[in-house]
Amino acid sequence: MSRSRNNGDTGRKPGAEKLSDMSTNSTLGARSHARSQAAEAAFRVPASPDGVADLRWAEAVPAGSYTTRALGRGTRLRLADPDGRSCAHLLMFRADAPWERLNVADTVKVPWQAYLGTGHPLLSDQGRVLATIVADTSGQHDTLCGAGTEVRAKLLLGVHKHGLDARDVAPSVSFFQGVRVGSDGALEFTGSAGAGGAVDLLIHLPVVVVIANGPHPLDPAPATGDLDLLAWRADDQLSTPVSDEPEYLRALLNTESTWAAAHNEGVRA
Amino acid sequence: MSSTQTVTACAPWSAIVPAGHTLQIVDLHGNQAVDTLFWGVTAGRPDPALRYSAQKTVAAQRNIFLTTGSVLRAEDGTALMTIVADEVGNHDTIAGACSKESNTLRYGHHTVHQHACAENFLAEATRWGMSKRDIVSNVNFFMNVPVDADGTLGIVDGLSAPGKSLTLRADIDTLVLVSNCPQINNPCNGFDPTPVQMVISA
Numbered sequence: 001m002s003r004s005r006n007n008g009d010t011g012r013k014p015g016a017e018k019l020s021d022m023s024t025n026s027t028l029g030a031r032s033h034a035r036s037q038a039a040e041a042a043f044r045v046p047a048s049p050d051g052v053a054d055l056r057w058a059e060a061v062p063a064g065s066y067t068t069r070a071l072g073r074g075t076r077l078r079l080a081d082p083d084g085r086s087c088a089h090l091l092m093f094r095a096d097a098p099w100e101r102l103n104v105a106d107t108v109k110v111p112w113q114a115y116l117g118t119g120h121p122l123l124s125d126q127g128r129v130l131a132t133i134v135a136d137t138s139g140q141h142d143t144l145c146g147a148g149t150e151v152r153a154k155l156l157l158g159v160h161k162h163g164l165d166a167r168d169v170a171p172s173v174s175f176f177q178g179v180r181v182g183s184d185g186a187l188e189f190t191g192s193a194g195a196g197g198a199v200d201l202l203i204h205l206p207v208v209v210v211i212a213n214g215p216h217p218l219d220p221a222p223a224t225g226d227l228d229l230l231a232w233r234a235d236d237q238l239s240t241p242v243s244d245e246p247e248y249l250r251a252l253l254n255t256e257s258t259w260a261a262a263h264n265e266g267v268r269a
Numbered sequence: 270m271s272s273t274q275t276v277t278a279c280a281p282w283s284a285i286v287p288a289g290h291t292l293q294i295v296d297l298h299g300n301q302a303v304d305t306l307f308w309g310v311t312a313g314r315p316d317p318a319l320r321y322s323a324q325k326t327v328a329a330q331r332n333i334f335l336t337t338g339s340v341l342r343a344e345d346g347t348a349l350m351t352i353v354a355d356e357v358g359n360h361d362t363i364a365g366a367c368s369k370e371s372n373t374l375r376y377g378h379h380t381v382h383q384h385a386c387a388e389n390f391l392a393e394a395t396r397w398g399m400s401k402r403d404i405v406s407n408v409n410f411f412m413n414v415p416v417d418a419d420g421t422l423g424i425v426d427g428l429s430a431p432g433k434s435l436t437l438r439a440d441i442d443t444l445v446l447v448s449n450c451p452q453i454n455n456p457c458n459g460f461d462p463t464p465v466q467m468v469i470s471a
Contacts, residue, residue, distance in 0.1 A: 105323075105365020105406045108422060110374045114363070115420030125387070125401075127370030144333060144363060146324025149345060167317050167402040169344070171324050181416040185334035185359065187327070217328040247374045254373060 046080065046228035057231035061086075063224045066154035066212035068161055070095045073259065074235030075203040077131070078228075079211070081138065081176040084195035085225030087216045088175040089147045091155055091168075092122060092130050095206035096262075098164060100124045104171040108143050110247050114181065116141040116173065119243040121251055122201070128255040131201040134242050138197030140178030140190060142216065147172050151214035158210030175199050177216035177223065189218040202237055204255050271470035278462040279451035281389035283397065284469060285310055286439040291353065291470050295434040296411050298463035300427035302450035303410040304366045304386040307341055307349045308403075310442040315397050319343040319441075323362040323406040333416065334359035335408060341437070349443045354436040357429045361409040363416075364424060366390060367452045376454045389448030397444065409450075410435060412457045426456045 019040055024030040048055045056075065061067050063086065071077060079088045092102040103125040108114045110123055117139060122131040147155060152169055159168045176197055178190040211229065215222030241252060259265065275297075276282040286292045294303055309319025322344040327333050329342055337355045340348045352360075368387035372380040390404050411429040416422040437445075451462050 099401055103365065103371075105363065106368075106371050106374075109364045109424075110371055112423050113420050114416050114422045123371075123374075125368065125370070127368070127372075127374050144324065145328035146322065148328075152344065167320075171322070171406050181333055181420075183415075183418070185332045185416075187331045187333065218331065250374045250378070254370070 044226070046230055049078065049230060052232045054233045055230065056233065057229060059229045061211065061213045061227040061229060063213050063226070066158050066210065067229065068158040068208065068210045069231075070206065070208050071203050071231060073203060073206050074233060074238055075231050076134070076234035076237065077201045077203060077209070078198055078230040079175055079201070080198040080228040080230065081192070081225065082195060082228055083225035084192045084197065085223050086213050086227040087177040087219065087223040088227050089151050089155060089172045089212045089214065090175070091159065091170065091172050091210040093162070093164070093168070093208045094124065094130065095208050098162060098168070098208065100126050100128070101168065101170055102130060102173070104143055104173055107173065110251070111245065114143060116143060116175070119248070121243070121248055122173070123251060127251060128258060129204045129251045130207050131203050132242055133199060134202045134237065135198070135200035138176055138193040138199060140193045140197070141173065141175045141199070142177065142179040143173050144179055144181070144187065145174070145217045147174065147212065148215060148217040151212045154212040154214060155210055158212070162208050174216055177219055179218060187218065189216070189220070191219070202234065204238065205259060271468055274467045276447065276449045276465050276467060278449060278464050279384055280449050281393035282447040282449065282467065283393050283445060284467070285442060285444050286350070286437070286469055288439050288441050291436050291438050292445060293434050293436045293468040293470070294410055295432065295466040295468065296429045297431065297466055299431040299433070300411060300429050300456070300459040301463045301465055302412040302452065302457040303465055304390070304448040304450050305408045305410060306390065306404070306446045308444045309343055309347060309349055310444050315399060315444045317403060318345065319347055319349065320403065320405060321349060321407070323408070326362060333363050335362055336360065340440075341408065348440040350437040350439050352435060353438045356433040357411060357435060359413065359428065360435070361412040361414040362406065364409060364412065364414045364422070365406050366448060367450065372454065380454060383453065384451040386448035386450050386452070389451070390446065393446050393448070397446070409457070424455045424457045427459070
């Protein structure tokens with residue numbers, strides 16, 4: 001479900017001049033033309049999930065584009081693939097310590113699992129959980145191939161907007177286009193799980209996410225669909241681990257104790 | 270003409286291998302993981318734009334294992350080095366380097382003060398004017414990391430043996446930065462880190 005809305009507060013009055021008829025040969029004319037555009041434009045904003053009253057972010061990212069945002073601890077971030085034709089490439093940094101970032105190797109090695117799914121932590125290079133996958137209706141994701149040249153260029157633009165640079169465009173993970181490994185190490189591209197897939201990330205520490213919607217490097221028919229992003233507060237979920245694996249619980253302990261020490265808070269059980 | 274250096278157990282090492290020269294890495298005592306990063310060299314310095322990319326390398330060859338014929342690529346696809354001989358069979362580039370921090374997750378907090386590859390990488394990268402931001406997923410020569418059908422992966426007993434080696438040819442001038450892995454909690458070093466030998470030949 002999604003809705004369309006206009007993004008301006010200058011709704012065009014009935015009978016107002018059409019944009020194409022407006023003159024821009026004066027400052028006042030150009031201003032009127034600029035201010036009239038939002039009222040004529042339609043753009044899609046992903047709808048709030050059922051039961052979510054406190055939406056913090058709702059954005060549709062078209063194929064070939066990217067977005068970035070700082071997200072607080074306790075945010076639940078949903079990446080959704082409404083048409084089954086997107087691929088979401090993700091980089092993640094600690095917002096309060098951006099030299100600490102997603103480490104893809106540790107993210108597969110520590111949980112002993114190459115394929116992302118519910119319960120899988122996205123680990124930093126400092127042994128902490130930046131985010132946990134707490135829901136996944138797709139199951140077609142990839143940690144092995146990263147982003148191709150065009151998508152990396154978008155990720156680079158995103159990291160620049162947080163004062164970072166090319167050195168920070170480290171290995172990425174991608175969602176909604178799958179890859180599987182054969183016993184001989186060969187990669188098979190398994191593609192999309194179909195329309196309507198979604199992945200929810202619970203954010204454990206303040207993070208910057210940089211997300212590009214673009215082709216998976218092995219996709220013979222590159223993705224062309226929108227990627228929808230929704231985020232809302234879900235602080236209460238931080239105290240309910242979605243995995244009881246020992247590596248995960250130790251990562252959670254590292255994360256919670258770091259947060260508590262820096263903020264003079266009690267450690268969550 | 271060639272130069273031979275021995276890297277002591279648990280130590281870092283680095284050198285620039287000129288284009289066309291080869292680097293032979295000899296696993297002197299068998300099953301010693303050699304964690305390695307690469308940068309193309311511009312004007313005598315490691316070039317951040319020519320940093321090794323495990324993901325680009327894996328995607329380009331559509332296979333997670335490195336062996337003879339594998340081209341180690343920078344993030345833009347530039348060929349840095351090519352494996353031209355391999356007496357072992359496969360080498361890892363998805364499992365990254367051990368760190369004090371990840372050791373606490375994998376084995377418990379009693380391991381936090383043990384030495385680790387991330388420490389070697391940071392110390393050695395500093396010598397080339399680089400820092401933590403420059404460090405990314407590496408190659409683990411002589412380390413065996415299979416992926417099962419359900420995605421389970423792990424470092425298992427190695428395929429190497431005393432004296433086995435592999436040889437890399439530099440496709441462009443390449444900085445090779447190594448951590449001779451000090452890990453003692455898994456089979457990547459046979460639970461006993463040992464020296465390796467580096468032979469650079471024209």
